[in-house]
Amino acid sequence: MSTVSLWSVIVLLFAAGSMAGAIVVTSLETMLRRSLRSFAPAARVRWLTTLVAMPYATGLLAVVVAFGPCLHHLAFGLEDGCLAHGRPNFFFCLRTPMHDVPMAWAAAGLLLAFALGRAVASTVRLVRAHRACCMLRRVGRWDASRSVWLVPGSVAMVAGLPSPHIFLGEVLVQHFSQRVLDAVLAHERAHAARRDLATKLIARVAASCLPPRTRAELLSELDLAMEQACDAIAAADTRDPLLVARSLLELASIDDRPHAWAATFASSEHLEARVRALCEPRWRSSRSAFAAASTLVTGLLLTCLVFDLKIHEATETIFATLLVG
Amino acid sequence: MLTVPRLGDLEMAVLELAWSAHVIDVKEAHRRLGEPRGITSNTVQSTLERLFRKGLLARERIGHAYRYSPTLSRDEFRAQAAAQAVGELRGAQASGVLAAFVEIAAKADRKNLDRLEAILSRARARR
Numbered sequence: 001m002s003t004v005s006l007w008s009v010i011v012l013l014f015a016a017g018s019m020a021g022a023i024v025v026t027s028l029e030t031m032l033r034r035s036l037r038s039f040a041p042a043a044r045v046r047w048l049t050t051l052v053a054m055p056y057a058t059g060l061l062a063v064v065v066a067f068g069p070c071l072h073h074l075a076f077g078l079e080d081g082c083l084a085h086g087r088p089n090f091f092f093c094l095r096t097p098m099h100d101v102p103m104a105w106a107a108a109g110l111l112l113a114f115a116l117g118r119a120v121a122s123t124v125r126l127v128r129a130h131r132a133c134c135m136l137r138r139v140g141r142w143d144a145s146r147s148v149w150l151v152p153g154s155v156a157m158v159a160g161l162p163s164p165h166i167f168l169g170e171v172l173v174q175h176f177s178q179r180v181l182d183a184v185l186a187h188e189r190a191h192a193a194r195r196d197l198a199t200k201l202i203a204r205v206a207a208s209c210l211p212p213r214t215r216a217e218l219l220s221e222l223d224l225a226m227e228q229a230c231d232a233i234a235a236a237d238t239r240d241p242l243l244v245a246r247s248l249l250e251l252a253s254i255d256d257r258p259h260a261w262a263a264t265f266a267s268s269e270h271l272e273a274r275v276r277a278l279c280e281p282r283w284r285s286s287r288s289a290f291a292a293a294s295t296l297v298t299g300l301l302l303t304c305l306v307f308d309l310k311i312h313e314a315t316e317t318i319f320a321t322l323l324v325g
Numbered sequence: 326m327l328t329v330p331r332l333g334d335l336e337m338a339v340l341e342l343a344w345s346a347h348v349i350d351v352k353e354a355h356r357r358l359g360e361p362r363g364i365t366s367n368t369v370q371s372t373l374e375r376l377f378r379k380g381l382l383a384r385e386r387i388g389h390a391y392r393y394s395p396t397l398s399r400d401e402f403r404a405q406a407a408a409q410a411v412g413e414l415r416g417a418q419a420s421g422v423l424a425a426f427v428e429i430a431a432k433a434d435r436k437n438l439d440r441l442e443a444i445l446s447r448a449r450a451r452r
Contacts, residue, residue: 125416131331132413138337139403139410152404155411242452245445253438275441279448 005101008108009092009319010063015111017062018209021055026214033221040283041228047286048222049199052215053206061304066315067092068308091316103323118208126161126201133160136167143168146185154254156184158191161198176250179238183247186234194233196226224270228277235278245278329406330379335364339372340381340402343395349373350392 032051036044064071070093072078136159140149147166154169166188172181191197203222207215231248235241252271304311332340338358343349351373355366373393376382381402382393397405 128416129414132410135329135331135406136410136414138332139406151411152400152407153411157411157414159414242445242449245441245448249438249441249445272437272441275444279444 005104008101008104010067011108011111012104012319013063013066013315014059016059018055018059020062021058022210022214024058025051025054025218026211029214029217033217035289036221038282038284039286039289041225041232041277043286044225045199045222045229047289048218048225049203049206052203052210052218052222055209056206062315065304065308065311067312068304069312092312092319101323104319107323122205122208130160133165137165140167146181148185148188154251156188156251158188158197161201164192164195164197166192171254172251176247179243180247180250183234183238183240183244184251186237187230187244187247190230190233190237191226194226194229196230200226220270224273227270228274231274231278232281241278241281245275248275248278329402329409330381332379332381335362335368335372336376339369339376340395341399343376343382343393344399348392348394350390352390354393 036047039047136151137149140151143150146168148168149165150170150173151167152170154171156168156172158164158166166185168181168185168188172184176184200223203219207219210218231241231244234244238244248271335358339349339354342354342357346353351366351370354373355369358364359366359369373382373384373391377384377393381396383396384391384393386392395402
Protein backbone atom coordinates (compact mmCIF):
# COMPACT_ATOMS: atom_id res chain seq x y z
CA MET A 1 0.00 0.00 0.00
CA SER A 2 1.42 3.42 -0.85
CA THR A 3 2.20 5.55 2.16
CA VAL A 4 -0.41 8.17 1.25
CA SER A 5 -3.11 5.53 0.83
CA LEU A 6 -2.09 3.88 4.09
CA TRP A 7 -2.39 7.14 6.02
CA SER A 8 -5.63 8.00 4.22
CA VAL A 9 -7.12 4.67 5.27
CA ILE A 10 -5.95 5.24 8.86
CA VAL A 11 -7.59 8.71 8.88
CA LEU A 12 -10.82 7.29 7.46
CA LEU A 13 -10.86 4.41 9.94
CA PHE A 14 -10.25 6.82 12.80
CA ALA A 15 -13.05 9.09 11.55
CA ALA A 16 -15.44 6.15 11.14
CA GLY A 17 -14.64 4.84 14.63
CA SER A 18 -15.01 8.32 16.12
CA MET A 19 -18.35 8.76 14.39
CA ALA A 20 -19.59 5.45 15.78
CA GLY A 21 -18.47 6.56 19.27
CA ALA A 22 -20.16 9.93 18.80
CA ILE A 23 -23.43 8.22 17.83
CA VAL A 24 -23.30 6.04 20.96
CA VAL A 25 -22.55 9.04 23.22
CA THR A 26 -25.27 11.15 21.58
CA SER A 27 -27.91 8.45 21.92
CA LEU A 28 -27.08 7.86 25.59
CA GLU A 29 -26.31 11.48 26.52
CA THR A 30 -29.59 12.46 28.23
CA MET A 31 -29.80 9.24 30.25
CA LEU A 32 -26.13 9.37 31.26
CA ARG A 33 -26.28 13.03 32.29
CA ARG A 34 -29.24 12.33 34.55
CA SER A 35 -27.57 9.32 36.14
CA LEU A 36 -24.26 11.13 36.67
CA ARG A 37 -25.90 14.07 38.46
CA SER A 38 -26.17 12.06 41.66
CA PHE A 39 -22.40 11.34 41.78
CA ALA A 40 -19.99 13.46 43.79
CA PRO A 41 -18.61 16.36 41.69
CA ALA A 42 -15.00 15.12 41.48
CA ALA A 43 -16.16 11.69 40.25
CA ARG A 44 -18.57 13.39 37.85
CA VAL A 45 -15.70 15.39 36.32
CA ARG A 46 -13.84 12.13 35.59
CA TRP A 47 -16.92 10.43 34.13
CA LEU A 48 -17.85 13.38 31.93
CA THR A 49 -14.26 13.85 30.69
CA THR A 50 -14.15 10.16 29.77
CA LEU A 51 -17.53 10.44 28.06
CA VAL A 52 -16.55 13.40 25.86
CA ALA A 53 -13.27 11.65 24.98
CA MET A 54 -15.06 8.42 24.05
CA PRO A 55 -15.52 9.13 20.31
CA TYR A 56 -11.78 9.62 19.81
CA ALA A 57 -11.04 6.56 21.95
CA THR A 58 -13.32 4.45 19.73
CA GLY A 59 -11.63 5.97 16.67
CA LEU A 60 -8.26 4.85 17.98
CA LEU A 61 -9.68 1.42 18.83
CA ALA A 62 -11.03 1.06 15.27
CA VAL A 63 -7.56 1.73 13.82
CA VAL A 64 -5.83 -0.65 16.23
CA VAL A 65 -8.37 -3.45 15.70
CA ALA A 66 -8.43 -3.10 11.91
CA PHE A 67 -4.64 -3.16 11.71
CA GLY A 68 -4.25 -5.62 14.58
CA PRO A 69 -3.33 -8.73 12.53
CA CYS A 70 -0.89 -6.69 10.37
CA LEU A 71 0.84 -5.31 13.46
CA HIS A 72 0.96 -8.82 14.90
CA HIS A 73 2.48 -10.25 11.71
CA LEU A 74 4.93 -7.39 11.37
CA ALA A 75 6.04 -7.59 15.01
CA PHE A 76 6.71 -11.34 14.86
CA GLY A 77 7.99 -11.52 11.25
CA LEU A 78 5.15 -13.84 10.25
CA GLU A 79 3.86 -14.43 6.75
CA ASP A 80 0.78 -12.23 6.33
CA GLY A 81 -2.32 -13.45 4.58
CA CYS A 82 -3.23 -10.23 2.82
CA LEU A 83 -3.24 -11.75 -0.63
CA ALA A 84 -5.40 -14.65 0.52
CA HIS A 85 -8.49 -12.64 1.34
CA GLY A 86 -10.45 -9.54 0.45
CA ARG A 87 -10.54 -7.88 -2.91
CA PRO A 88 -7.33 -7.72 -4.91
CA ASN A 89 -5.17 -4.66 -4.38
CA PHE A 90 -6.98 -3.51 -1.26
CA PHE A 91 -5.90 -4.74 2.14
CA PHE A 92 -4.82 -3.16 5.40
CA CYS A 93 -1.26 -4.35 5.21
CA LEU A 94 1.94 -2.74 6.31
CA ARG A 95 4.18 -4.91 4.07
CA THR A 96 2.46 -5.91 0.84
CA PRO A 97 2.31 -2.97 -1.60
CA MET A 98 -0.96 -2.04 -3.24
CA HIS A 99 -2.15 0.41 -5.82
CA ASP A 100 -3.01 3.95 -4.83
CA VAL A 101 -6.61 4.65 -3.82
CA PRO A 102 -7.45 8.20 -4.98
CA MET A 103 -10.90 8.02 -3.37
CA ALA A 104 -9.27 7.41 0.02
CA TRP A 105 -6.92 10.38 -0.48
CA ALA A 106 -9.83 12.64 -1.40
CA ALA A 107 -12.00 11.58 1.54
CA ALA A 108 -9.13 11.76 4.04
CA GLY A 109 -8.02 15.12 2.62
CA LEU A 110 -11.50 16.57 3.11
CA LEU A 111 -11.64 15.31 6.69
CA LEU A 112 -8.17 16.66 7.48
CA ALA A 113 -9.02 20.06 5.91
CA PHE A 114 -12.15 20.24 8.09
CA ALA A 115 -10.18 19.28 11.22
CA LEU A 116 -7.45 21.79 10.37
CA GLY A 117 -10.03 24.56 9.91
CA ARG A 118 -11.51 23.81 13.34
CA ALA A 119 -8.03 23.69 14.89
CA VAL A 120 -7.05 27.06 13.40
CA ALA A 121 -10.29 28.68 14.64
CA SER A 122 -9.70 27.28 18.14
CA THR A 123 -6.07 28.42 18.14
CA VAL A 124 -7.13 31.96 17.17
CA ARG A 125 -9.61 31.99 20.06
CA LEU A 126 -6.92 30.74 22.44
CA VAL A 127 -4.42 33.37 21.28
CA ARG A 128 -7.04 36.11 21.75
CA ALA A 129 -7.82 34.81 25.22
CA HIS A 130 -4.11 34.68 26.06
CA ARG A 131 -3.70 38.31 24.96
CA ALA A 132 -6.73 39.34 27.02
CA CYS A 133 -5.20 37.56 30.01
CA CYS A 134 -1.91 39.44 29.48
CA MET A 135 -3.83 42.72 29.24
CA LEU A 136 -5.62 41.94 32.49
CA ARG A 137 -2.29 41.31 34.22
CA ARG A 138 -0.86 44.51 32.76
CA VAL A 139 -3.66 46.66 34.19
CA GLY A 140 -3.86 44.61 37.39
CA ARG A 141 -1.89 44.99 40.60
CA TRP A 142 -0.15 41.97 42.07
CA ASP A 143 -1.30 41.32 45.63
CA ALA A 144 1.54 39.25 47.12
CA SER A 145 -0.30 38.58 50.38
CA ARG A 146 -3.17 36.84 48.55
CA SER A 147 -1.17 35.73 45.48
CA VAL A 148 -3.78 37.21 43.14
CA TRP A 149 -4.03 39.95 40.53
CA LEU A 150 -6.30 42.76 41.69
CA VAL A 151 -8.17 44.15 38.72
CA PRO A 152 -10.84 46.86 38.32
CA GLY A 153 -14.42 45.56 38.46
CA SER A 154 -16.11 42.72 40.25
CA VAL A 155 -14.76 39.56 38.70
CA ALA A 156 -13.42 36.57 40.58
CA MET A 157 -11.89 34.14 38.16
CA VAL A 158 -8.95 32.04 37.20
CA ALA A 159 -7.64 32.34 33.66
CA GLY A 160 -4.61 31.50 31.58
CA LEU A 161 -2.78 28.45 30.29
CA PRO A 162 -0.44 26.73 30.98
CA SER A 163 -0.06 28.54 34.31
CA PRO A 164 -3.38 29.88 35.52
CA HIS A 165 -3.63 33.26 37.26
CA ILE A 166 -6.26 34.27 39.78
CA PHE A 167 -7.96 37.63 39.17
CA LEU A 168 -9.94 39.32 41.90
CA GLY A 169 -12.02 42.46 41.32
CA GLU A 170 -11.15 45.50 43.45
CA VAL A 171 -14.89 46.04 44.00
CA LEU A 172 -15.05 42.69 45.80
CA VAL A 173 -12.07 43.54 48.02
CA GLN A 174 -13.70 46.85 48.96
CA HIS A 175 -17.20 45.53 49.62
CA PHE A 176 -16.90 41.98 50.93
CA SER A 177 -15.74 40.64 54.26
CA GLN A 178 -12.46 38.76 54.60
CA ARG A 179 -14.40 35.51 55.20
CA VAL A 180 -16.27 35.82 51.90
CA LEU A 181 -13.00 36.64 50.09
CA ASP A 182 -11.36 33.61 51.72
CA ALA A 183 -14.13 31.38 50.37
CA VAL A 184 -13.88 32.91 46.89
CA LEU A 185 -10.07 32.55 46.82
CA ALA A 186 -10.19 28.98 48.14
CA HIS A 187 -12.52 28.14 45.25
CA GLU A 188 -10.27 29.80 42.65
CA ARG A 189 -7.13 28.19 44.10
CA ALA A 190 -8.87 24.83 43.84
CA HIS A 191 -9.39 25.43 40.10
CA ALA A 192 -5.68 26.20 39.72
CA ALA A 193 -4.56 23.21 41.82
CA ARG A 194 -6.88 20.78 40.01
CA ARG A 195 -5.68 22.10 36.61
CA ASP A 196 -9.32 22.54 35.64
CA LEU A 197 -8.53 24.87 32.75
CA ALA A 198 -6.30 22.27 31.09
CA THR A 199 -9.01 19.62 31.60
CA LYS A 200 -11.61 21.99 30.15
CA LEU A 201 -9.44 22.62 27.12
CA ILE A 202 -8.78 18.91 26.54
CA ALA A 203 -12.50 18.16 26.97
CA ARG A 204 -13.41 20.83 24.43
CA VAL A 205 -10.96 19.42 21.91
CA ALA A 206 -12.16 15.87 22.59
CA ALA A 207 -15.81 16.92 22.27
CA SER A 208 -15.23 18.55 18.89
CA CYS A 209 -16.61 15.56 16.95
CA LEU A 210 -19.87 15.43 18.90
CA PRO A 211 -23.04 17.06 17.53
CA PRO A 212 -23.38 20.71 18.74
CA ARG A 213 -26.28 20.12 21.15
CA THR A 214 -24.72 17.05 22.79
CA ARG A 215 -21.36 18.82 23.03
CA ALA A 216 -22.94 21.91 24.64
CA GLU A 217 -24.94 19.83 27.14
CA LEU A 218 -21.97 17.65 28.16
CA LEU A 219 -19.51 20.55 28.44
CA SER A 220 -22.01 22.59 30.44
CA GLU A 221 -22.45 19.61 32.78
CA LEU A 222 -18.66 19.28 33.03
CA ASP A 223 -18.31 22.99 33.90
CA LEU A 224 -20.95 22.60 36.62
CA ALA A 225 -19.19 19.51 38.01
CA MET A 226 -15.87 21.38 38.14
CA GLU A 227 -17.44 24.37 39.88
CA GLN A 228 -19.10 22.07 42.42
CA ALA A 229 -15.84 20.19 42.99
CA CYS A 230 -14.09 23.50 43.73
CA ASP A 231 -17.02 24.62 45.91
CA ALA A 232 -16.56 21.41 47.91
CA ILE A 233 -12.83 22.09 48.32
CA ALA A 234 -13.54 25.70 49.35
CA ALA A 235 -16.13 24.41 51.84
CA ALA A 236 -13.57 22.01 53.31
CA ASP A 237 -10.93 24.78 53.47
CA THR A 238 -13.20 27.28 55.20
CA ARG A 239 -15.00 24.50 57.13
CA ASP A 240 -18.26 26.20 56.30
CA PRO A 241 -20.17 25.09 53.16
CA LEU A 242 -22.87 27.66 53.86
CA LEU A 243 -20.27 30.44 53.76
CA VAL A 244 -19.35 29.36 50.22
CA ALA A 245 -23.07 29.32 49.30
CA ARG A 246 -23.49 32.77 50.84
CA SER A 247 -20.45 34.04 48.87
CA LEU A 248 -21.96 32.71 45.63
CA LEU A 249 -25.20 34.54 46.27
CA GLU A 250 -23.43 37.76 47.26
CA LEU A 251 -21.34 37.76 44.12
CA ALA A 252 -24.31 36.90 41.95
CA SER A 253 -26.21 39.93 43.29
CA ILE A 254 -23.58 42.50 42.29
CA ASP A 255 -25.14 44.93 39.82
CA ASP A 256 -22.05 46.21 37.98
CA ARG A 257 -21.23 42.87 36.41
CA PRO A 258 -20.09 43.44 32.82
CA HIS A 259 -22.37 42.08 30.09
CA ALA A 260 -25.15 41.60 32.61
CA TRP A 261 -27.54 41.66 29.65
CA ALA A 262 -26.23 38.32 28.47
CA ALA A 263 -28.11 36.32 31.08
CA THR A 264 -28.54 32.67 30.24
CA PHE A 265 -30.83 30.12 31.74
CA ALA A 266 -27.91 27.71 32.12
CA SER A 267 -25.97 30.08 34.34
CA SER A 268 -28.85 30.63 36.79
CA GLU A 269 -29.50 26.89 36.71
CA HIS A 270 -25.84 26.27 37.63
CA LEU A 271 -26.02 28.80 40.45
CA GLU A 272 -29.04 27.05 41.91
CA ALA A 273 -27.43 23.61 41.56
CA ARG A 274 -24.28 24.84 43.32
CA VAL A 275 -26.13 26.50 46.18
CA ARG A 276 -28.35 23.44 46.67
CA ALA A 277 -25.31 21.12 46.60
CA LEU A 278 -23.63 23.17 49.33
CA CYS A 279 -26.77 23.43 51.48
CA GLU A 280 -28.09 19.89 50.99
CA PRO A 281 -25.28 17.65 49.70
CA ARG A 282 -26.69 14.26 48.64
CA TRP A 283 -24.15 12.33 46.62
CA ARG A 284 -24.04 8.60 46.03
CA SER A 285 -21.01 6.45 45.34
CA SER A 286 -20.06 5.81 41.73
CA ARG A 287 -18.37 2.46 42.50
CA SER A 288 -21.10 0.22 41.05
CA ALA A 289 -21.28 2.35 37.91
CA PHE A 290 -17.49 2.16 37.62
CA ALA A 291 -17.63 -1.65 37.95
CA ALA A 292 -20.35 -1.88 35.26
CA ALA A 293 -18.43 0.40 32.88
CA SER A 294 -15.18 -1.50 33.47
CA THR A 295 -16.94 -4.82 32.71
CA LEU A 296 -18.43 -3.36 29.53
CA VAL A 297 -15.08 -1.99 28.31
CA THR A 298 -13.24 -5.20 29.17
CA GLY A 299 -15.90 -7.24 27.34
CA LEU A 300 -15.59 -4.98 24.30
CA LEU A 301 -11.80 -5.25 24.26
CA LEU A 302 -11.93 -9.04 24.64
CA THR A 303 -14.44 -9.30 21.79
CA CYS A 304 -12.14 -7.18 19.61
CA LEU A 305 -9.21 -9.41 20.54
CA VAL A 306 -11.05 -12.68 19.87
CA PHE A 307 -12.60 -11.57 16.56
CA ASP A 308 -9.64 -9.45 15.49
CA LEU A 309 -9.04 -11.25 12.18
CA LYS A 310 -12.74 -11.30 11.28
CA ILE A 311 -13.06 -7.57 12.05
CA HIS A 312 -9.91 -6.88 10.04
CA GLU A 313 -11.25 -8.71 6.98
CA ALA A 314 -14.75 -7.30 7.28
CA THR A 315 -13.36 -3.74 7.48
CA GLU A 316 -11.19 -4.39 4.43
CA THR A 317 -14.22 -5.61 2.48
CA ILE A 318 -16.32 -2.60 3.50
CA PHE A 319 -13.53 -0.14 2.61
CA ALA A 320 -12.81 -1.91 -0.68
CA THR A 321 -16.51 -1.73 -1.63
CA LEU A 322 -16.79 1.94 -0.68
CA LEU A 323 -13.49 3.22 -2.04
CA VAL A 324 -12.61 0.95 -4.95
CA GLY A 325 -16.08 -0.17 -6.01
CA MET B 326 -16.42 54.47 25.10
CA LEU B 327 -12.89 54.19 23.63
CA THR B 328 -11.83 50.67 22.71
CA VAL B 329 -8.55 50.18 24.52
CA PRO B 330 -5.97 49.01 22.00
CA ARG B 331 -3.28 46.46 22.75
CA LEU B 332 -0.12 48.14 23.95
CA GLY B 333 3.50 47.08 23.88
CA ASP B 334 5.90 47.53 26.81
CA LEU B 335 7.34 50.82 25.55
CA GLU B 336 3.88 52.22 24.78
CA MET B 337 2.75 51.32 28.28
CA ALA B 338 5.86 52.94 29.78
CA VAL B 339 5.28 56.14 27.76
CA LEU B 340 1.65 56.19 28.87
CA GLU B 341 2.72 55.74 32.50
CA LEU B 342 5.09 58.70 32.06
CA ALA B 343 2.29 60.78 30.55
CA TRP B 344 0.06 59.97 33.53
CA SER B 345 2.69 60.96 36.06
CA ALA B 346 3.93 64.10 34.22
CA HIS B 347 0.47 65.08 32.80
CA VAL B 348 2.12 66.71 29.74
CA ILE B 349 5.25 65.44 27.93
CA ASP B 350 7.19 66.17 24.78
CA VAL B 351 9.61 64.01 22.80
CA LYS B 352 12.71 65.46 24.48
CA GLU B 353 11.40 64.86 27.97
CA ALA B 354 10.15 61.34 27.13
CA HIS B 355 13.50 60.46 25.53
CA ARG B 356 15.45 61.79 28.53
CA ARG B 357 13.36 59.82 31.04
CA LEU B 358 12.64 56.65 29.07
CA GLY B 359 14.76 56.50 25.93
CA GLU B 360 18.19 57.13 27.45
CA PRO B 361 17.90 54.53 30.24
CA ARG B 362 16.66 51.96 27.70
CA GLY B 363 19.24 52.92 25.05
CA ILE B 364 16.63 53.78 22.41
CA THR B 365 16.72 56.69 20.02
CA SER B 366 14.65 59.84 20.10
CA ASN B 367 13.00 58.75 16.81
CA THR B 368 11.70 55.54 18.44
CA VAL B 369 10.25 57.54 21.33
CA GLN B 370 8.71 60.00 18.88
CA SER B 371 7.07 57.22 16.85
CA THR B 372 5.75 55.63 20.06
CA LEU B 373 4.13 58.94 21.06
CA GLU B 374 2.72 59.24 17.55
CA ARG B 375 1.27 55.72 17.76
CA LEU B 376 -0.36 56.44 21.12
CA PHE B 377 -1.83 59.62 19.63
CA ARG B 378 -3.22 57.66 16.68
CA LYS B 379 -4.65 55.07 19.07
CA GLY B 380 -6.50 57.87 20.84
CA LEU B 381 -4.71 57.47 24.16
CA LEU B 382 -2.75 60.76 23.90
CA ALA B 383 -3.90 64.19 22.77
CA ARG B 384 -1.36 66.60 21.36
CA GLU B 385 -0.91 70.31 20.99
CA ARG B 386 1.67 72.08 18.84
CA ILE B 387 3.79 74.56 20.76
CA GLY B 388 6.44 76.15 18.58
CA HIS B 389 8.09 73.41 16.55
CA ALA B 390 7.29 70.58 18.91
CA TYR B 391 4.19 68.67 19.97
CA ARG B 392 3.25 68.32 23.60
CA TYR B 393 1.28 65.20 24.52
CA SER B 394 -1.24 64.65 27.31
CA PRO B 395 -3.26 61.52 28.21
CA THR B 396 -6.90 61.38 27.11
CA LEU B 397 -7.85 58.97 29.89
CA SER B 398 -6.83 58.92 33.53
CA ARG B 399 -4.90 55.89 34.74
CA ASP B 400 -7.99 54.59 36.58
CA GLU B 401 -10.25 55.09 33.56
CA PHE B 402 -7.75 53.29 31.36
CA ARG B 403 -7.43 50.37 33.82
CA ALA B 404 -11.21 50.06 34.21
CA GLN B 405 -11.85 50.10 30.44
CA ALA B 406 -8.97 47.77 29.63
CA ALA B 407 -10.03 45.32 32.35
CA ALA B 408 -13.69 45.34 31.23
CA GLN B 409 -12.57 44.77 27.65
CA ALA B 410 -10.21 41.93 28.60
CA VAL B 411 -12.88 40.26 30.74
CA GLY B 412 -15.32 40.58 27.82
CA GLU B 413 -12.81 38.93 25.49
CA LEU B 414 -12.13 36.18 28.00
CA ARG B 415 -15.85 35.64 28.37
CA GLY B 416 -16.07 35.27 24.61
CA ALA B 417 -13.31 32.69 24.83
CA GLN B 418 -14.95 30.95 27.80
CA ALA B 419 -16.10 28.28 25.37
CA SER B 420 -12.44 27.44 24.76
CA GLY B 421 -12.05 26.55 28.41
CA VAL B 422 -9.47 29.16 29.30
CA LEU B 423 -11.48 30.68 32.12
CA ALA B 424 -13.33 29.59 35.21
CA ALA B 425 -15.23 32.30 37.02
CA PHE B 426 -16.50 32.03 40.59
CA VAL B 427 -19.94 33.07 39.41
CA GLU B 428 -20.44 33.00 35.65
CA ILE B 429 -19.57 36.42 34.31
CA ALA B 430 -22.69 36.56 32.20
CA ALA B 431 -24.94 35.50 35.07
CA LYS B 432 -27.59 38.08 35.70
CA ALA B 433 -28.77 38.59 39.22
CA ASP B 434 -32.39 37.58 38.91
CA ARG B 435 -33.87 38.88 42.18
CA LYS B 436 -36.66 36.33 42.35
CA ASN B 437 -34.25 33.46 41.84
CA LEU B 438 -31.77 34.87 44.36
CA ASP B 439 -34.53 35.26 46.97
CA ARG B 440 -35.47 31.61 46.50
CA LEU B 441 -31.84 30.55 46.93
CA GLU B 442 -31.54 32.81 49.99
CA ALA B 443 -34.50 30.94 51.48
CA ILE B 444 -32.77 27.58 50.85
CA LEU B 445 -29.63 28.92 52.52
CA SER B 446 -31.59 30.21 55.52
CA ARG B 447 -33.32 26.82 55.96
CA ALA B 448 -29.94 25.06 55.82
CA ARG B 449 -28.52 27.45 58.42
CA ALA B 450 -31.56 26.91 60.67
CA ARG B 451 -31.11 23.12 60.49
CA ARG B 452 -27.53 23.38 61.79
